[in-house]
Amino acid sequence: MEQVIGVRFKPAGKIYYFDSNHLDIHLDDGVIVETSRGKEYGYAVLFPKHPEVDGDNPLKPIIRKATMKDMAQLERNKEREKSAFGICLKKIEKYKIPMKLLRVEYTFDRNKIVFFFTSEGRVDFRELVKDLASVFHTRIELRQVGVRDEAKQVSGIGSCGRPLCCATFLGEFAPVSIKMAKNQGLSLNPTKISGVCGRLMCCLRYENDQYEGDTKKKRCCMDRKKGPLFRVGMxxxxxxxxxxxxxxxxxxxxxxxxxxxxxxKTFSWDEVEKVDNG
Structure with missing residues (x-):
């Protein structure tokens, strides 16, 4: 079986898998691949030893390793994106559309421009698309994203004082529930367990499995004596x-x-007794 390579197209983006096509590719090498949007420039970030490959959907091969010419085109695309962002802002103001433009992204071959935006509801941007198409003479896509995606694209600093996890290393969002905060004995005050996006913090998942395992083990010997385990506010x-x-x-x-x-004061669990359901 040919080597499978994980490719990422932007920092903290989702990893997609491709066939190496017998090319000598190393970690962090730039590669050109064919995607549903057309040709894209990505970076080799993962070489899985035991990849799970769907036999009914064979992996697409990497077209080639990126050249100096490809790198120069990537830089030109970034400059075009800055220009397209400013033009789109003016068009949005012209049509008075209630939307917030976040980012503009050219495909590597410049056959398509994607404008990412947020809005409180659905918006009619048909006239905007026509106007943008007449300016750029290429395919236009306006993609509405949610608040978590907005935080990922804009980035920022979390309550821990570090850059947002979603913008630095999380490739995909995973479900987060209020139960995870309860398992860890955290305050259920929304302002303390919510991220800058207003949703539950992604980091509530990081140690949840450990807390769940510990809770199950402790419950076996504690429930008969004291009923429910201790929780904040009890x-x-x-x-x-x-x-x-x-x-x-x-x-x-x-x-x-x-x-x-x-x-x-801090007490061990054996030194305290439950009074009520708190």
């Missing part, structure tokens, strides 16, 4: 009085409790 009885759970550490099996006044 009232508990301690040797120093009644308090409210502020934080649950499932790895160390401890809870941080706020007692009367401003005093807080």
């Amino acid at each position: 009232k508990v009885a301690t040797e120093e009085g009644i308090g409210q759970v502020l934080y649950v550490n499932s790895q160390k099996h401890t809870v941080k409790v706020q007692l009367e006044g401003e005093k807080t």
Whole structure:
């Protein structure tokens, strides 16, 4: 079987798989491939040892390794994208369309321009498309994206003080649920567990499997004694009085409790008793 190569077209983008076509390709090499949008310039980022290949849909071969001429064309496309962005903004203002333009993307062979935008609802941009086509003389696509995709394309700084995960390394979005925050004993205050996009933070998934496994193991020996496991907001009885759970550490099996006044103290799970459902 020919070597399978994972190709990414933009930073933190989804990885697509291609047949190496017997070419000598190394990590981070530029390659030219055929996609549903036409020819595209991508980078070799992954060489899976045991790829899952669908026999009914054989992989497309890589056309060639990128040359200096291809790199120069890629840079020219980026300059064209900046110009197209400004032109589109003026057209949007001209037609007074309620949409926010995020990014413009040329296909490598310049046979198509894709304009990414967000809007609160559906918009009629037929006249805009006609006007843009008359200016650029090529195929035009306007693609509406959601708030998570907007954050990925615009980027920014998260509450942790680091660049957004979606804009730096997450190739695809995965489902995130409020249950993940509960498993980790986090506050369910939306402002504390939501990202800049307004949706639940993607990082809630990172340690969720570990917390779920620990919770299941602990539940086997705790449910018969104390009922439900501790969670943030639950009232508990301690040797120093009644308090409210502020934080649950499932790895160390401890809870941080706020007692009367401003005093807080950490207890092991065996040192506290549930008072009510909190």
